[in-house]
Amino acid sequence: MRSVTNKQSGFSSSKSHAACTFRVLSSLQINANVPQTTENESALILIRHGESMWNEKNLFTGCVDVPLTEKGVKEAIEAGKRISNLPLDIIYTSALIRAQMTAMLALTQHRCMKVPIIVHSETEQARRWSQIYSEGTKKQSIPVVKAWQLNERMYGELQGLNKQETAEQYGKEQVHSWRRSYYVRPPNGESLEMCLGRAVTFFKEHIEPQLLIGRHVMVVAHANSLRSIIMYLDKLTSQEVINLELSTGVPMLYIYKEKNFIRRGSPLGSSAAGVYAYTESLAMYRQKLDGNFQ
Numbered sequence: 001m002r003s004v005t006n007k008q009s010g011f012s013s014s015k016s017h018a019a020c021t022f023r024v025l026s027s028l029q030i031n032a033n034v035p036q037t038t039e040n041e042s043a044l045i046l047i048r049h050g051e052s053m054w055n056e057k058n059l060f061t062g063c064v065d066v067p068l069t070e071k072g073v074k075e076a077i078e079a080g081k082r083i084s085n086l087p088l089d090i091i092y093t094s095a096l097i098r099a100q101m102t103a104m105l106a107l108t109q110h111r112c113m114k115v116p117i118i119v120h121s122e123t124e125q126a127r128r129w130s131q132i133y134s135e136g137t138k139k140q141s142i143p144v145v146k147a148w149q150l151n152e153r154m155y156g157e158l159q160g161l162n163k164q165e166t167a168e169q170y171g172k173e174q175v176h177s178w179r180r181s182y183y184v185r186p187p188n189g190e191s192l193e194m195c196l197g198r199a200v201t202f203f204k205e206h207i208e209p210q211l212l213i214g215r216h217v218m219v220v221a222h223a224n225s226l227r228s229i230i231m232y233l234d235k236l237t238s239q240e241v242i243n244l245e246l247s248t249g250v251p252m253l254y255i256y257k258e259k260n261f262i263r264r265g266s267p268l269g270s271s272a273a274g275v276y277a278y279t280e281s282l283a284m285y286r287q288k289l290d291g292n293f294q
């Protein structure tokens, strides 16, 4: 199956920001540059943010920074329950509040009881002022890295428009093409291909190296930035991705093993046997948690 390669790079992460983030992760004992010893396997959890206030109003959102609805908050908490027994070492979110809210709310349900801490490495001063000076406390935290590259696709001049009204004005086929095709750009917005160019580049440069050294990762992002990442993980073609739809607040689990991504579906419940039957390390982690609580 031909995997899709992105023709347009389009975006490059700022080197200084990446270097600063690296120093912060090192200080949190998440050494992004640990020698490339490949571990057996690691868990990758993907979650689209819970329902946002513009999802509720059926408005094109894109990179407009709107919060969750009460329903979205509940979805985030339910997502946390469903991943509460899965191992987690580092979290990546977009720069948008709906993804960050979802990540932080989900972690209130995790049985590891660790505190998710948003990494501030925008400037050297931000890094210094947000430092943690207790090794014990650091061990009880999970770094949350914000990355604009994981933002929702920028919907251009559709942002703020009602999806139903837009379909009535431009036709259902045109709106479906703007929303779901790979190459078509909304007016002055990003195509999915352009979104993939930044999201998957970030995934390969920053997230995959963490999985390679056995770190367990959660990515909380958006419908289209995650659709582009799943295209890469599942080797979907530009035709196949048209039918890929992601619900709000539903965790998706992958196992990363020998540089391959194995899709394991969505943990239906915190004790869903199926999830833990897949890999010994997940089952052992769950037993360790159970032991802590006996």
Ligand SMILES: O=C(O)[C@H](O)COP(=O)(O)O
Pocket (backbone or CB within 6 Å): 059, 060, 061, 062, 063, 152, 155, 179, 222, 223, 224
């Ligand atoms: O940005 C938005 O409007 C939603 O997050 C996703 O919209 P879509 O389902 O129309 O791509």
